[in-house]
Amino acid sequence: MASKKRINAGIIGLGRAGQMHLKNLLTIPEINIVQVSDIFVDKLADQLNFMGITNQTRDYMDILNNPDIDTVFIFTSTDMHEEMVTAAANAGKNIFCEKPLSMSPDEQASLNVLKAVRDNNVKLQIGFNRRSDPQFDSIHQQVVSGTIGTPQVVKITSRDPEVTPHNIIKRIGGLLFDFTMHDFDMARFMMGSDITEVYAQAGRLVDPGLAELNDYDTAIINLKFANGAFGLIDNSRRAVYGYDQRVEVFGSEGMLKAENVSGSTVELYNADNEIKKNPKPAFQQRYKPAYIAEMRKFVDSILNDAPLAATGKDVIMAQRAANAAQKSIDTGLPQKVDTNFQL
Ligand SMILES: NC(=O)c1ccc[n+]([C@@H]2O[C@H](COP(=O)([O-])OP(=O)(O)OC[C@H]3O[C@@H](n4cnc5c(N)ncnc54)[C@H](O)[C@@H]3O)[C@@H](O)[C@H]2O)c1
Incomplete structure (x- = not known):
């Protein structure tokens, strides 16, 4: 992986999965965390400030509108994935999103999200960490x-x-x-x-x-x-x-x-x-090496065009x-x- 290039990241969703991913992302030197968002971010302010992450917002659109951010990590509950991945793609950001892409059993909902990703020519990796x-x-x-x-x-x-x-x-x-x-x-x-x-x-x-x-x-x-x-x-x-x-x-x-x-x-x-x-x-401990490895692959894909670890087709x-x-x-x-x- 190239060592000098970095990605400027926004993180959306800091619940069970998001807090775990955040700690893992902080170990990857190629990732610069610019801003984080959760509707309950105020409750996490002390913890985030302690980690040196002072740019916090309740409104995820602040991240999508932030020109300093090129890549977003979406760890919110699944009921927000469809809306957020589509908006992030339309904002021209590369995207990592936890699985699945939609709460809807109708796959057309997920396909529409994938079309927005394709049309905006951005990368999307899915959180199939076990791969x-x-x-x-x-x-x-x-x-x-x-x-x-x-x-x-x-x-x-x-x-x-x-x-x-x-x-x-x-x-x-x-x-x-x-x-x-x-x-x-x-x-x-x-x-x-x-x-x-x-x-x-x-x-x-x-x-x-x-x-x-x-x-x-x-x-x-x-x-x-x-x-x-x-x-x-x-x-x-x-x-x-x-x-x-x-x-x-x-x-x-x-x-x-x-x-x-x-x-x-x-x-x-x-x-x-x-x-x-x-x-x-539990998953946080068992798959820690996998969670870090999937993020390294995502970064490698953005910086060096390496293959994504898990794609829209996989989901x-x-x-x-x-x-x-x-x-x-x-x-x-x-x-x-x-x-x-x-x-
Ligand atoms: N790959 C894995 O091993 C793994 C493990 C656990 C969860 N997950 C996935 O991660 C996702 C989150 O699951 P979880 O267990 O962390 O759920 P959770 O409910 O603990 O966390 C979701 C977080 O999203 C935040 N959120 C919701 N709407 C938001 C909005 N509009 N703006 C900003 N933040 C918002 C909530 O406040 C909450 O903190 C799910 O899609 C789940 O399938 C994956």
């Missing part, structure tokens, strides 16, 4: 280079440590469109092939109150891929032992497997048990799989997924 995780990226590289022969089955276990607060779910979307969205993208990334069919079952085994949001906490999802392979996603919103994130790809010449990452490699063996440390507690494909999963749950039948993508 940049060193373990998962290594599996992907080895699958596509043929290390395990022809890939036949991908198995993804993805379990959160705690149910996301309901007020946040209302603004970022339910299990399939927010959480499993990562796994649909991971499955496609791991296989190097598009998802063509989805059969999903889901329920409320942890938090019956999710019925009020029409949401689920547990899902088992079968996939078929264009290359003839199969996949299985196993989701829960609550694993009492931590953030459970494992991937396995099985092929004609072997298997690749990534286990959980824990805080320590020390294991205790005694007369009764073998004990190892729990997985990292549309994941959204199609989520839509198919929802239809499958509603009908009890497998659903086809269209793999044609044109903007």
Whole structure:
């Protein structure tokens, strides 16, 4: 990555994801944080001033109208992504946005956002951070280079440590469109092939109150891929032992497997048990290297025209799989997924 060139950044949204990303962005020398915005920014003023970020605003348009800013990072709740990415593209800014691009299950809403990005000739990277995780990226590289022969089955276990607060779910979307969205993208990334069919079952085994949001906490999802392979996603919103994130790809010449990452490699063996440390507690800790790596790739794309880590097409494909999963749950039948993508 070039060391002298820098990008001048504005950051919008400083909730759970935004505060985490901000700390990570501060570690990247090529990023100069010019201004930040959140509707509740006043509550964070002391913390931000301590970090040396004194230019704070409640109105995100201040960032889009700021001529000193060339790149915006959008970490707001999903209900604002459509409006904000479109406005940022029209303001000529390069954009990093958390997934997904819209709360609407109608993909046309996301496609319209992508058209604004295309028409304004700006870059857009989507926050599919797991693609940049060193373990998962290594599996992907080895699958596509043929290390395990022809890939036949991908198995993804993805379990959160705690149910996301309901007020946040209302603004970022339910299990399939927010959480499993990562796994649909991971499955496609791991296989190097598009998802063509989805059969999903889901329920409320942890938090019956999710019925009020029409949401689920547990899902088992079968996939078929264009290359003839199969996949299985196993989701829960609550694993009492931590953030459970494992991937396995099985092929004609072997298997690749990534286990959980824990805080320590020390294991205790005694007369009764073998004990190892729990997985990292939550996304902020587990994927820290991935969050930093995805931002470095984004910067490299802006400064040196390197490929983006995750594109608009990737988010549309994941959204199609989520839509198919929802239809499958509603009908009890497998659903086809269209793999044609044109903007
Ligand atoms: N990639 C990942 O691993 C990951 C992890 C968590 C969340 N996310 C995504 O990040 C996004 C945010 O999720 P979260 O959990 O941080 O939600 P959150 O509710 O904790 O934070 C959202 C923030 O956006 C702010 N906001 C809302 N409207 C705004 C506006 N008009 N102007 C300025 N600020 C505004 C809110 O005040 C809040 O601070 C979602 O899209 C979610 O899917 C991604």
